[in-house]
Each structure stands twice: as structure tokens, then as C-alpha cells.
Amino acid sequence: MNDTTRHITVIGIGSGDPGQLTLAAVRAMRGTDVFFILDKGREKSSLVRLRRDMLDEHVTGPYRVVEAEDPWRDRSRDGSAPYAEAVHDWRRRRADVCERLIRDEMAPGQRGAFLVWGDPSLYDSTLAILEDITARGNVAFAYEVVPGISSVSALAARHRIGLNRVGRPVRITPGRRLTETAGNEDGDIVVMLDAHESFRHLSGDSTWIYWGAYIGTPDEILISGPLSEVADEIHRTRAEARERHGWIMDTCLLRPRSGEDTP
Structure with missing residues (x-):
């Protein structure tokens, strides 16, 4: 039949x-x-x-x-x-x-x-x-x-990091919900769909950011470091890339810094 x-x-x-x-x-x-x-x-x-x-x-x-x-x-x-x-x-x-x-x-x-x-x-x-x-x-x-390889997995691979730390959770949130999720020191946060760069509104003294755009393409951009030191660099780089390409797809991981977990 x-x-x-x-x-x-x-x-x-x-x-x-x-x-x-x-x-x-x-x-x-x-x-x-x-x-x-x-x-x-x-x-x-x-x-x-x-x-x-x-x-x-x-x-x-x-x-x-x-x-x-x-x-x-x-x-x-x-x-x-x-x-x-x-x-x-x-x-x-x-x-x-x-x-x-x-x-x-x-x-x-x-x-x-x-x-x-x-x-x-x-x-x-x-x-x-x-x-x-x-x-x-x-x-x-x-x-x-x-299933496919997500930008989250690819971001971690390109920065050569794990998404989670020992015994700690990982949260995934769109940028518009970041302020509701941030502030919990017991875990890391993956931020997606963050057209308004919500991470810039966080306190950067105790947070490390791993950011990537166009991950896996020839236009890939990677930036990492203390949020307080690289937030402005990410902002400038993101604006220039969006102007150049007409669009941008980016993802970041926010990791509270503490003791042996500090890069």
C-alpha cells in the first residue's frame, strides 16, 4: 500500500x-x-x-x-x-x-x-x-x-569552557527576563535573544562574561572577561558588526566569580 x-x-x-x-x-x-x-x-x-x-x-x-x-x-x-x-x-x-x-x-x-x-x-x-x-x-x-548543535553549546566550545560548574545549575533566559534571573550567585546564566544588551545593566564587578556572535561562521566574534571591563567593548563591537552585516545573532554566558571558579 x-x-x-x-x-x-x-x-x-x-x-x-x-x-x-x-x-x-x-x-x-x-x-x-x-x-x-x-x-x-x-x-x-x-x-x-x-x-x-x-x-x-x-x-x-x-x-x-x-x-x-x-x-x-x-x-x-x-x-x-x-x-x-x-x-x-x-x-x-x-x-x-x-x-x-x-x-x-x-x-x-x-x-x-x-x-x-x-x-x-x-x-x-x-x-x-x-x-x-x-x-x-x-x-x-x-x-x-x-536535534542540532545549539548556539549555547557552540559558545561554550569556542570559549573552551563548561556550561556548568560542579554541583551548580545553569539557567537559560531571553535578554528581556535577565533582570529577574540575575543576582543568584548559585549558578550561571545563558542569555539569548538579547537585542537590548541587558547584561550591561548588571553589576560587573563580580561577573565574568563569555560572549559570542555569528558563532561558527567566518564572521565569528568572541570576547570574554570581567563584565565591568569588557561590557563597553562588546557594545561597540556588537554595534559595528550589526551595521556591517545588517543583522546579528549573539549569545553570552554570565558567570559569577568566586574562589576557584574565577578564570
């Missing part, structure tokens, strides 16, 4: 280095008929190019790439709508686009894939969007997830 189910694979492709593709990711890519890419505009065209380069290098059989425009999202801190409401609205509009792609751009029995930066389980909307589409009931499909 022929399989008439549409199959979707959400493939984590790492933080930017093509060498971060896992064998499982390559295997899933080679079994895909059509790849869906949401284009974020000219400023981030290099992200589309990196995906296409990965496909050219690793996929040997025939495949199609279908690009669609990613819906605009208000990322300002003081937007007209509350943050959660703005995110849910953006996800709904993104789900509209993805639903159309799955329905119109792949036939029953075919396999489609979304190539997701880092790991799909960490601060990425793809899985939630697929759940939304499934709940709507307009198009039937099955989906699975291939």
Missing part, C-alpha cells in the same frame, strides 16, 4: 558552521523531497545562502527548495502590543505561511523539511507552529525532529 501521508522533518543544522551538521541531519536531508525556507529579507540573505550551500554539499538526489517571505514581526521593546500578544500574532501569521507551503508545495507521500538554526527545541518557533497547523485540521501530516 502506498504511503499517502505528508511527512515533515524539522532538522537542526547548528549555529552556522556547516561542520556542525550531524550524521542524522545529513541522513534526513538526503531523504527529503522539498525544503522550505522562510526568507527574512535581503539583510539576512546570507542565512539562506548558508542553507543552500549545505544542501549542495550533502544532498545527492533530486530535491526542490521553496522560499517564502517570513512575516514581519515587531521586535521593539515598547511595541504597540504586549510582548506575548505580539509573538502569538506573529506565530499565527507564520503558521498561515507554513500551512500553505505544506498543502500546496508537497504532494501526499512526499517528505518536506524545515532547516532550523541551532536546535529546534531552544527558542525556536517551528515546533509550536507545526502544532498550531495540526490543531487547525486543514492539512494532515506527520512530523519528526532531528
Whole structure:
């Protein structure tokens, strides 16, 4: 009996280095008929190019790439709508686009894939969007997830540090929630999606920061040191890089300094 189910694979492709593709990711890519890419505009065209380069290098059989425009999202801190409401609205509009792609751009029995930066389980909307589409009931499909190397793992590797210290927790937070999380000396904090550089509002005398941008790409930037000494350098470097590239993806680890844990 022929399989008439549409199959979707959400493939984590790492933080930017093509060498971060896992064998499982390559295997899933080679079994895909059509790849869906949401284009974020000219400023981030290099992200589309990196995906296409990965496909050219690793996929040997025939495949199609279908690009669609990613819906605009208000990322300002003081937007007209509350943050959660703005995110849910953006996800709904993104789900509209993805639903159309799955329905119109792949036939029953075919396999489609979304190539997701880092790991799909960490601060990425793809899985939630697929759940939304499934709940709507307009198009039937099955989906699975291939994990990838997150920017968090890549940041630690590039700085040659562990994410945790002996017996201590690690917290992961978006930048806008940092002030709620900071101040606890019993653990380290990974900060993501920090467009407003929230770490600059912390006391830097007792904190060490490990910061990285464009991790795993030829444009990679790494800075580390006492927060009080390098915060301004990170601010200047970040602004210059964003101006040069038109976008920036960065992550940092904040580590309270104490005794033998001090670098």
C-alpha cells in the first residue's frame, strides 16, 4: 500500500558552521523531497545562502527548495502590543505561511523539511507552529525532529569552557527576563535573544562574561572577561558588526566569580 501521508522533518543544522551538521541531519536531508525556507529579507540573505550551500554539499538526489517571505514581526521593546500578544500574532501569521507551503508545495507521500538554526527545541518557533497547523485540521501530516548543535553549546566550545560548574545549575533566559534571573550567585546564566544588551545593566564587578556572535561562521566574534571591563567593548563591537552585516545573532554566558571558579 502506498504511503499517502505528508511527512515533515524539522532538522537542526547548528549555529552556522556547516561542520556542525550531524550524521542524522545529513541522513534526513538526503531523504527529503522539498525544503522550505522562510526568507527574512535581503539583510539576512546570507542565512539562506548558508542553507543552500549545505544542501549542495550533502544532498545527492533530486530535491526542490521553496522560499517564502517570513512575516514581519515587531521586535521593539515598547511595541504597540504586549510582548506575548505580539509573538502569538506573529506565530499565527507564520503558521498561515507554513500551512500553505505544506498543502500546496508537497504532494501526499512526499517528505518536506524545515532547516532550523541551532536546535529546534531552544527558542525556536517551528515546533509550536507545526502544532498550531495540526490543531487547525486543514492539512494532515506527520512530523519528526532531528536535534542540532545549539548556539549555547557552540559558545561554550569556542570559549573552551563548561556550561556548568560542579554541583551548580545553569539557567537559560531571553535578554528581556535577565533582570529577574540575575543576582543568584548559585549558578550561571545563558542569555539569548538579547537585542537590548541587558547584561550591561548588571553589576560587573563580580561577573565574568563569555560572549559570542555569528558563532561558527567566518564572521565569528568572541570576547570574554570581567563584565565591568569588557561590557563597553562588546557594545561597540556588537554595534559595528550589526551595521556591517545588517543583522546579528549573539549569545553570552554570565558567570559569577568566586574562589576557584574565577578564570
